[in-house]
Each structure stands twice: as structure tokens, then as C-alpha cells.
Amino acid sequence: MRGTSLIGLSLASALFIGALAYTLPQPAGEPAPAAPWLTQLKVGTVTAIVIATPGQPLIRAERRDGRWVLASWQDFPAAPGAIVNLLRAINDARQVEAQSSLAEHQALLGLDDQASLLTLERQEQAPLELWLGKQVRQGGQIVRTGDDPTPWLLDRNLPLPQNPADWIDRHLTNIPFEQIRRLSLTYPNGARVKIYRDTIDQPHLKVSQHPVKVMDEAAANDLARIFGQLTIEEVAAVTDFEQMKKPGLSFELLTFSGGKLTGQIRQRDDQYWIRLKTLKELAPQLVDHPSPPVLRIEARLLR
Known part of the structure; x- marks a missing residue:
């Protein structure tokens, strides 16, 4: 009787863990080499970064005379690290697996009306719109590009601070x-x-x-x-x-x-x-x- 209970408990646990694994699409254990995500993007041409998240203040960073400022925050100078880390992650990201484009699945993917919209304005090119969905447990993020109906799982998370203060050097003074x-x-x-x-x-x-x-x-x-x-x-x-x-x-x-x-x-x-x-x-x-x-x-x- 005790052995039967243990077997039942183990089976129930396995079924529960299996159900969790399908909560979000997961990267395959041995995936084929992932393809680059945004081959059309040259990060050196990006002149502005705009982040629109429902319920949050709009964040707009602009490159002026070789440096970045937060235009949405009284032109306060942006911390170079925040901009560099985001653009590097976007440039290096690779597509792991295509996701469902069915409307009923978009909320599960984090691509419903609560998704953040990241817009990259570029020199002499149309702005590039990136919809950012959920991040998965193993590392990776669901994204969709512009009008492309197919979401993709990337091989990394995009470091996107939601608080404008996280985009600046917050130390007004740093005096011993x-x-x-x-x-x-x-x-x-x-x-x-x-x-x-x-x-x-x-x-x-x-x-x-x-x-x-x-x-x-x-x-x-x-x-x-x-x-x-x-x-x-x-x-x-x-x-x-x-x-x-x-x-x-x-x-x-x-x-x-x-x-x-x-x-x-x-x-x-x-x-x-x-x-x-x-x-x-x-x-x-x-x-x-x-x-x-x-x-x-x-x-x-x-x-």
C-alpha cells in the first residue's frame, strides 16, 4: 500500500512538472544553430530609443552629438551602459523557435495589449518596432517584429529598464x-x-x-x-x-x-x-x- 502511494505521488508530480513545462514555449534541449534575429539592423544607425509600456511613463532616449540623453526626462544624460547593453543584446540576439501567431495565444506569450513596444529610430530608415513578450525560465524572451505576425523565442532576455531612473547615473554626488x-x-x-x-x-x-x-x-x-x-x-x-x-x-x-x-x-x-x-x-x-x-x-x- 505504501509503495502504491509513492508511485501515485511520483506520477502526479511528473504530470504537474510536465504541465508547467508547457506554460510557455521552451527552448529545445539540442536546438539547431539559431539564426540571427535582426539582420537588417545596424546599431550604429540608431538615433533614438522609445519604450512604451501600458501604465508606465513613456521613455525616449536620443543620441545627440555623440552622447545619449533622456528626452522624456528633461534631456538628462543617459548612462552609457544602459544604452550599450540594450543595443548589444538586440544586435547579438538569435532566433531559437517560432511561436504561435494565433490571436488566442498572444496573451500566453505576453504579446497582448500589455506588451511593451520598443521602437528604434534610425538614420534614413523607417523606425523598427519590436513587441516584447514574456521571458522564459531557462533564459530567453518572446518577441514580435513590426507587422510580422510570427512571434519568436530569442536566445536571451533584452535588458529593458522600465524606470527612467534606471537609465541614468543616479549619483548626484559621490564624495568620500x-x-x-x-x-x-x-x-x-x-x-x-x-x-x-x-x-x-x-x-x-x-x-x-x-x-x-x-x-x-x-x-x-x-x-x-x-x-x-x-x-x-x-x-x-x-x-x-x-x-x-x-x-x-x-x-x-x-x-x-x-x-x-x-x-x-x-x-x-x-x-x-x-x-x-x-x-x-x-x-x-x-x-x-x-x-x-x-x-x-x-x-x-x-x-
Whole structure:
């Protein structure tokens, strides 16, 4: 009786695993050599990348004067790695197996009305539209090209970040604590705080404040560390900044290597936004930006 139960359990498990294997088309165990996917694409001719995902903000990256910017994010410079990785994956992808083109199967393949549309705009050529479906467990992704009714399973997943922040270098500042020379703050009520060290070999920062005490020395050192590691969460237009709560907190950050960052911070609900005024040897991704955008930073900054 016990042996019969074990046999039944094993059979049920095998049937269950077999059913899972057909949830999505799977690569064959020993497939024939896969053919290149987009033989007509020359990645050097791509001038823009557009990602449209239902329920998500449109992402548009453009190549301008040899560098990539997020046109949908106030022309914020894109991180080269994100663009290079995506274009390389598209260029190197190979077709493994054709999939069903029947309408009733498209939801199972992830190619229904919730699929992401990746558009590659090219020099002197029509845009190339790529519909991105589900990713399979063994590695690979279902895709469909333009008006071609036949989906294909690729031999790899396409690295497609859905959050615009994943397309940029999010480090507004990346300053070692010992390199921070001075952080000066002017509060809306007129209070002024100077957090500083006289020489680079001093392990901790001192604090000077007038006319009232705003923080103790430990809090001042913690605040300097935060300013040294500011992370960008979102980008907005200058007009949005003007509509935020006034007045704001003004700051100046100096480093021993000659770096300088000045600006103003304003609050909207539980969010804190920076409008930069001076950039010197800091935030290199924004050095060539004609008008540095307004940046949302970590909410814990002023709490």
C-alpha cells in the first residue's frame, strides 16, 4: 500500500512538472544553430530609443552629438551602459523557435495589449518596432517584429529598464566623507549652519550655527555624509520647482579637491527637490547640460 502511494505521488508530480513545462514555449534541449534575429539592423544607425509600456511613463532616449540623453526626462544624460547593453543584446540576439501567431495565444506569450513596444529610430530608415513578450525560465524572451505576425523565442532576455531612473547615473554626488571640506546651509527662517573641517586629516566635521542651534555635531556629520552621497530619484522641469513650497533651504558644498555644488532645496508633500546653481568638478553627468534640471532626492535628507 505504501509503495502504491509513492508511485501515485511520483506520477502526479511528473504530470504537474510536465504541465508547467508547457506554460510557455521552451527552448529545445539540442536546438539547431539559431539564426540571427535582426539582420537588417545596424546599431550604429540608431538615433533614438522609445519604450512604451501600458501604465508606465513613456521613455525616449536620443543620441545627440555623440552622447545619449533622456528626452522624456528633461534631456538628462543617459548612462552609457544602459544604452550599450540594450543595443548589444538586440544586435547579438538569435532566433531559437517560432511561436504561435494565433490571436488566442498572444496573451500566453505576453504579446497582448500589455506588451511593451520598443521602437528604434534610425538614420534614413523607417523606425523598427519590436513587441516584447514574456521571458522564459531557462533564459530567453518572446518577441514580435513590426507587422510580422510570427512571434519568436530569442536566445536571451533584452535588458529593458522600465524606470527612467534606471537609465541614468543616479549619483548626484559621490564624495568620500573625508573629502568634504564644508557644507553651508541657510534655512528659510534665517538660521545659518556651517559644517566644516580645517584640514583633510581631521576625522570629524565641526559645526558653527547662528543665531540659534539647529543640530548637534553628530547630526551635522550625518547630514554632511548624506550630501556627499545624494541619489537622484526623479527629474522635473524648473517651472515645477517654482510652484513648490517657498522659501527653500540654500546650500553650498565644498570639497578639498576643489569641487563645488550650490543650489536650493524645496519641499512638496514628503518629497525634496534640488535646483542646482553651481557645478564644479561634481556631478560630471550634468557638466555639459545647458540648464541643469530639478532633481528629486532621497526624502530622508531633511527629516
